[in-house]
Amino acid sequence: MNDSVFSTTALASIPLFDAVAGHVVSVPGGRGIRLFVFLSPECPICQNYSLTLNRLHRQYDGRVSFFGIVPGKTWKASDITAFGAKYHVSYPLWLDKSFEFTHSLHAFATPEVILLTPDGELIYKGAIDNWFNALGRSRGRPTENYLEDAIDRALRHETILVKRTVPVGCLINDF
Secondary structure, three states: OOOOEOHHHHOOOEEEOOOOOOEEHHHHHHOOEEEEEEEOOOOHHHHHHHHHHHHHHHHOOOOEEEEEEOOOOOOOOOHHHHHHEEEEEOOOOEEEEEOOOHHHOOOOOEEEEEEEOOOOOOEEOOOOOEEEEOOEEOOOOOOOOHHHHHHHHHHHOOOOOOOOOOOOEEEEEOO
């Protein structure tokens, strides 16, 4: 299994549901770096990261496209829109009921981030930072900002120093 390069055509062909707009969408290909943030509305760690993710979205607006992906057959559009409203999520939240998109990117936890080039090459995959070191265990503040560092280096066309980490959070289950 190659999880270093992903087909942008295959990813764009997978239907996702935009909970806010109320219709099926597909991930746009094309220009710019794309960030996929796998989230669960009931995951406390996802809830805790909402401020960080919104800050990063504002910081990189226009240079990195953010997409929130909520995998799960049991989620309703109202669950996702309520999560987005409560935590002021500033980027699109899309439902992956079939898990096809989630499985295509080999995501296994929430929150987990996957940063891709416009051509589908993996820039970074894993944790947002090292704030959480285990379920229920966090430090006062992160000392390593994996995602932000990867975005900064990618935008400057520099080598990514940390390309993968293991995300800490809720496991994505196929239900």
